[in-house]
Amino acid sequence: MINYFFYFFILIILIIGTYTDLKYGIIPNKLVGPVIIIGFIYKLFFSFSIDLLITIFITCFISLFLFFMKIWAGGDCKLYLAIILLIPDILVESSFYGISYIIWIPILAFLIGYFYVIGDSFYQKIKQHKKSNNLKVKVKNDFIRYLKYYIVIIFLSYCMNVFINYLNLQINMWLYTIIIFGMVYFLIKTSVLESKYVIGVIAFIDVFLGIIQIETLFNKRQLFIWLAVILTSLMKHFNNEYNYEEITIEQLKPGMILSTSSSYIFFNDTLSKYKKISDETLCSRLNEEDIEKINDLKNKRDYIYKITIMKKIPFALFISLSTFMIILGGMFI
Structure with a gap:
């Protein structure tokens, strides 16, 4: 019976969080803060187990990692934390393909969000009758970048295997992967x-040592990967073309993200106090002070009254839908 109470409580939190996110662009702390505290106390004193603690720790790490990498906002992070601390133990301990049900929540949320963005982009294309700009060139550049990283990764993997075999070491698969991609990340950051x-x-x-061979380049698996890279790149750039919205400066609210082109207008204006270049990620969200500076320039420059922002993606809605799917599926366990 207590499980149904928690299901109902989660449903209320999701409805309120989705509503505030859609209407105001925020998920208030006074909604999720107390829920996180209550959920933590309940798990600690009434349903504590080592396995349960490890699973919750992993999901908390995932949530915080997505937040610090600016993949989702702080409100989405706290909403997910509130959910995993309230969700009944039967769902936490159950798994699908070896992955806990609660870890499936962000996975499903991103899938739903991805299809939402694709659908919205096609709708905007039909509505605006807009031609896509240089899609072929962008996809070609992405594919060349993929090939470059592929060549480097298999080279580093070969060197790593030689080193491990020479020292007769045993390395965990995850640690091995982290080391390889860590080295690639370092090479990218140093522009090598x-x-x-x-x-x-x-x-x-690679060719001289036989690391790259014709059989490995043109087998069915590799061709499928290449096709997936091309299609993913195509959809990414297609979606990006319709990921903007034009509004008046009076409509600006904290949390919105300026397009890079709009931020350059303010950055280059000698009368502007707003001197930030937007990278169109969560790192570039506007605050009250930023909006005051933009409004100040608008009052000085009569021709500046409209700007372009990144369209808001209602991620709280996707989290809510994925949570509902998980709970619905969990009822048949």
């Missing part, structure tokens, strides 16, 4: 992979 000569030398070594 921007050099055509570096990529050319690595590609030559």
Whole structure:
């Protein structure tokens, strides 16, 4: 009976959180804060177990990682934390394909969000009769970048295997993967992979050592991966073209994100106090002070009255839908 009480409580939290996110663009702390505290106390004193604690710790880590990587906002992070601390133990301990039901919540949320963005982009294309700009060039550049990283990753993997075998070490698969991608990330950040000569030398070594072979490049699995890369890149750039919205400056609210082109207008204006370049991520969300600076320039420049912002994606709605799907599926366990 207590499980149904928690299901009902979660439903209320999701409805209120989705409503405030859609209407005001925020999920208030006074909604999720007390819920997180109550859920933590309940789990600690009434349903504590080591396995349960480990699963909740992993989901908390995932949530905070997505927040600090600016993949989702703080409100979405806190809403998810509130859900996993309230959700009945039977769902926490149950798994699908070896993954806990509560870890499936953000996975499903991102899938729902992805299809939402695709659907909205097609709708906007039909509505605006807009031609896509340089899609072929953008997809080609993405595919070349993928090939470059592919060449480097298999080279580093080969070197790693030689090193491990030489020292007769045993390394966990996850640690092995983290080390490889950590090295690739370091090379990207240091701009080493921007050099055509570096990529050319690595590609030559791959071919010379037999790391790259015709059979490995053109088997069905690799061709399928290449097709997936092309389609993913195509959809990404297609969606990006319809990911903007034009509004008046009076409509600006804290949390909105300026387009890069709009931020350049303010950045380059000598009378502007707003001197930030938007990278169109959550890092570039506007605050009250930013909006005051933009309004100040509007009062000085009569021709500046409309700007372009990134369209808000109602992620709280996707979290709510995925949670509902998980709970509905969990009732048949």
